[in-house]
Amino acid sequence: MICICGNRKQILVDLNIRLYGNQIDIQRFIMVHAVGSGLYGLTNPFDTPERKAFRETIEAFVETEIRPHAHEWDEAGHVPWELHEKLGALGVWGFGIDEKFGGLGFDDPFMRMDFAVAMSMCGAGGIPAALGGRGISLDPLQKLAHDDIRLRVLPEIISGRKGSSLGITEPGAGSDVANLKTTAERDGEDWILNGSKTFITGGMESDFFVIGARTGGPGLAGISLFFVESDTPGFTRTPLTKKMGWWASNQATLYFDDMRVPGKNLMGQENYGFIQIMQNFNTERLGLIGCALGMMKVCLEDSIAWAQERETFGKPLIKHQVIRHKIADMSAKIDAVQSNLWILCAQIEAGHMPVAEICKGKFHATKALEFCASEAMQILGGAGYLRGNRIENVYREVKVIAIGGGSEEIMKDLAVRQMGL
Ligand SMILES: Cc1cc2nc3c(=O)[nH]c(=O)nc-3n(C[C@H](O)[C@H](O)[C@H](O)COP(=O)(O)OP(=O)(O)OC[C@H]3O[C@@H](n4cnc5c(N)ncnc54)[C@H](O)[C@@H]3O)c2cc1C
Numbered sequence: 001m002i003c004i005c006g007n008r009k010q011i012l013v014d015l016n017i018r019l020y021g022n023q024i025d026i027q028r029f030i031m032v033h034a035v036g037s038g039l040y041g042l043t044n045p046f047d048t049p050e051r052k053a054f055r056e057t058i059e060a061f062v063e064t065e066i067r068p069h070a071h072e073w074d075e076a077g078h079v080p081w082e083l084h085e086k087l088g089a090l091g092v093w094g095f096g097i098d099e100k101f102g103g104l105g106f107d108d109p110f111m112r113m114d115f116a117v118a119m120s121m122c123g124a125g126g127i128p129a130a131l132g133g134r135g136i137s138l139d140p141l142q143k144l145a146h147d148d149i150r151l152r153v154l155p156e157i158i159s160g161r162k163g164s165s166l167g168i169t170e171p172g173a174g175s176d177v178a179n180l181k182t183t184a185e186r187d188g189e190d191w192i193l194n195g196s197k198t199f200i201t202g203g204m205e206s207d208f209f210v211i212g213a214r215t216g217g218p219g220l221a222g223i224s225l226f227f228v229e230s231d232t233p234g235f236t237r238t239p240l241t242k243k244m245g246w247w248a249s250n251q252a253t254l255y256f257d258d259m260r261v262p263g264k265n266l267m268g269q270e271n272y273g274f275i276q277i278m279q280n281f282n283t284e285r286l287g288l289i290g291c292a293l294g295m296m297k298v299c300l301e302d303s304i305a306w307a308q309e310r311e312t313f314g315k316p317l318i319k320h321q322v323i324r325h326k327i328a329d330m331s332a333k334i335d336a337v338q339s340n341l342w343i344l345c346a347q348i349e350a351g352h353m354p355v356a357e358i359c360k361g362k363f364h365a366t367k368a369l370e371f372c373a374s375e376a377m378q379i380l381g382g383a384g385y386l387r388g389n390r391i392e393n394v395y396r397e398v399k400v401i402a403i404g405g406g407s408e409e410i411m412k413d414l415a416v417r418q419m420g421l
Helices: 008-022 026-039 049-076 081-089 109-119 126-132 135-144 147-158 273-309 321-349 355-385 390-403 408-418
Strands: 164-167 183-187 190-201 208-214 223-229 235-240 251-261
Touching (some): 049 109, 049 126, 109 126, 109 273, 109 321, 135 147, 135 223, 135 273, 147 208, 164 190, 190 208, 190 223, 208 251, 208 273, 223 273, 273 321, 273 390, 321 355, 355 390, 355 408
Parallel strands (some): 164 208
Antiparallel strands (some): 190 251, 208 223, 235 251
């Protein structure tokens, strides 16, 4: 466990000592980074020694602790729980969370994104989904939950000892959040919840949930958020199986059948849930841009490696102009998504939440990812079609990034609305 009460520099030094001290094959790490820096020409003008140290720590963790097992865990449909705790010990879920709740006591959008990018390069998108699914419930818990709840559950979630999930989507309402049907009715001091949620990431293992439910009339002005625990009578769940991707993570359908929760489980102001959900989407969508970027980097990295090794018509693939142009196209799209992400992070760091630009950034990134996944698959040819390589995995997992957290269509609609049209 790192010391989360010290200053941020000390925290990051501690992270490095911990990793370099006993876990990392330094030689392998240097090789990986020497190759990586040659591929991605742009350097981050907002980088700092602390961010660099954090990024290198996470990249090293992914390279040694996750990547060698990624395929096996994806096929098994499960990530060992100890990995949650190992990552928790690095403080990766503490951004933006007060130290008294077990957080780092500071936020850094660049570090959050470096984490998302590095994790998405591990070889199976279900792994960051399984581990990071808790991330989208943390901001509402920190900002809106009753103090008793925050003090009790946030340290458990941030340390990786327990899981948490956000439950907004329902069988009858995904994009149309304002139309959700799960109800919460007052009964004395308590609330009684009825309804269901589906596609909830981590839902089969999480102990804690943030749930959107209708407390008022129809539409967006009648929704509130609730803190829910999985051992509450009336709570049941079933897994969603046979998915296209994200195998290493679990998604659940949750059922609330006359589920009674105490009055203090109402999070924030009654009937203000819609705006709270929308605000939370901003950080989720930013994270998904980071995921798309990491997956695009996988496409480029593995395409180059394959094109240098594979020979056709008497020369390496990389010497064929058509293939070289594919590499150039992928690389240019990575530069564009990367630059945009840095600017978005810089704006957030300066205290401005660029809602429309995040929406535009998300659909732009997922379209760019779709392109890269397709081109990488072409470059690998039949080899890319076989399970066990990163390109096959990325190709299957493009769509969850394009749909989850706000689909491309909804992102475009929101962006245009933010333009006042
Ligand atoms: C693997 C996975 C994990 C997920 N994890 C979570 C989670 O942890 N928590 C959670 O709450 N949800 C989660 N989701 C749900 C996800 O957020 C929704 O799938 C997403 O918001 C889209 O909702 P929907 O699937 O119901 O599609 P719908 O809303 O039914 O839309 C279907 C299609 O129609 C399009 N469409 C809808 N309305 C319009 C319109 N007005 N104009 C044009 N096109 C439109 C959409 O873009 C989409 O392409 C997850 C989903 C997946 C696949």
